[in-house]
Amino acid sequence: MKNGSSDYPERLREIIEFFDSLEEVEKRENLIAYADNAPKQEPREGEAFDLEDVRKDEECTDTVGVYLRVEEGNRSCFRIALGPQVQTLTRAMTAILCTGLNGSPPESILDIRQDFVPKIVGGELVRIRSQTVYYVLGRMKGACKAYMHRRDRDSI
Amino acid sequence: MNDKFTSYAHPEAIVDTEWLSQNLDNPAIRIIESNEDVLLYETGHVPGAVHIDWRRDLQDDDIRDYINPEEFAALCSRNGIASDTVCVFYGDKSNWWSCYALWAFRMFGHTNIRIVDGGRAKWFAENRPTTRETPSFPATDYPVPEKRLDDEVRAFAKETLAHAEAGKPLVDVRSPGEFRGDVTHMPDYPQEGVLRGGHIPGAQSTPWSTAANEDATFKSREQLEEIYTKNLNLDPEGETIVYCRIGERSSHTWFVLTYLLGYANVRNYDGSWTEWGNTVRAPIEKGD
Numbered sequence: 001m002k003n004g005s006s007d008y009p010e011r012l013r014e015i016i017e018f019f020d021s022l023e024e025v026e027k028r029e030n031l032i033a034y035a036d037n038a039p040k041q042e043p044r045e046g047e048a049f050d051l052e053d054v055r056k057d058e059e060c061t062d063t064v065g066v067y068l069r070v071e072e073g074n075r076s077c078f079r080i081a082l083g084p085q086v087q088t089l090t091r092a093m094t095a096i097l098c099t100g101l102n103g104s105p106p107e108s109i110l111d112i113r114q115d116f117v118p119k120i121v122g123g124e125l126v127r128i129r130s131q132t133v134y135y136v137l138g139r140m141k142g143a144c145k146a147y148m149h150r151r152d153r154d155s156i
Numbered sequence: 157m158n159d160k161f162t163s164y165a166h167p168e169a170i171v172d173t174e175w176l177s178q179n180l181d182n183p184a185i186r187i188i189e190s191n192e193d194v195l196l197y198e199t200g201h202v203p204g205a206v207h208i209d210w211r212r213d214l215q216d217d218d219i220r221d222y223i224n225p226e227e228f229a230a231l232c233s234r235n236g237i238a239s240d241t242v243c244v245f246y247g248d249k250s251n252w253w254s255c256y257a258l259w260a261f262r263m264f265g266h267t268n269i270r271i272v273d274g275g276r277a278k279w280f281a282e283n284r285p286t287t288r289e290t291p292s293f294p295a296t297d298y299p300v301p302e303k304r305l306d307d308e309v310r311a312f313a314k315e316t317l318a319h320a321e322a323g324k325p326l327v328d329v330r331s332p333g334e335f336r337g338d339v340t341h342m343p344d345y346p347q348e349g350v351l352r353g354g355h356i357p358g359a360q361s362t363p364w365s366t367a368a369n370e371d372a373t374f375k376s377r378e379q380l381e382e383i384y385t386k387n388l389n390l391d392p393e394g395e396t397i398v399y400c401r402i403g404e405r406s407s408h409t410w411f412v413l414t415y416l417l418g419y420a421n422v423r424n425y426d427g428s429w430t431e432w433g434n435t436v437r438a439p440i441e442k443g444d
Contacts, residue, residue: 032195
């Protein structure tokens, strides 16, 4: 069973430890900074992907497109496109998770426990928006699972 | 004044974005942003606007209720609001939460209140100035209200049940699917723990959005009278209770009925469906 932050991919671990050291006000300031960077996670012109999952779920206020390409060395590369009505906290989590998880194998992303989320966003925001804060991670894990299922099926 | 506003019952309770842009430095007003999106204020807001969060600032953190008069006075004081300050509210989601905050201020007897027609979306769509700077105002000596005026603007579950049983008008402003009981939350929003779907017996369905235009502004008085007075047959002098899921969308309708149409006795059942749909043996109707 994985418990410590050392079990997370290195970049994500750094982000978790950084946020965990911040006061609530500083967490919010840094969440805004990450939210500002969410557009940088969108697919770039000419990019090809192994899996594209664009949909509008009840848990989110607008469409979220998750794009996954698994590169040489089993390295995941996520791009995420967010509709204009997506809330700021979801934008922030998008930028954090893309930054923290890109480069990790799909298998390890699927195994990541979500208990790091409160360390990043803080207890107050988790309490207020408990489903929102986990939404993007759930979608990314879903993409990894679908990719792995297809890969395993095709290899038979 | 905006031509549309002059026909409203209380034109003094609504301002447009142009008026706001000309009054940013007006010391007699305090601009207040209240949102659904908990971090939206920090991403940019109207210059000089303070942020009042419906949950953090207005609700008791322990029991499901609002803050007490002492806490309200302290909230106003730290935001530089005096008893005679004109509070001008705006926010996201077609002003749901700003109407909710305004309703809460009214509950504490603060009657110098205004809504910005079109809210945050219109201000940003018009490319008006915004800032990320959080303003600071000298603390005021806001007098502690004698009591919260729950009786005037708020309905509780027992009162709502008695109201329904007496056949008095009850307006459910949720989406049609929520009213019918097909879903227990509004489209695009998470389920927040309601165990049963449907509506309070006798309630009429009129979603809050029927009162709003595409750009989040309020419809004209003539259109609103058509919706509420003519089609719903509500009596402007009678007692009306409005409700939704947690009281925010019904605050929008409460504002429309009270300030734009001048209805004399409208109360918001803020416990709304998250209370009713979980209450043991509370009667429920399903379907249209």
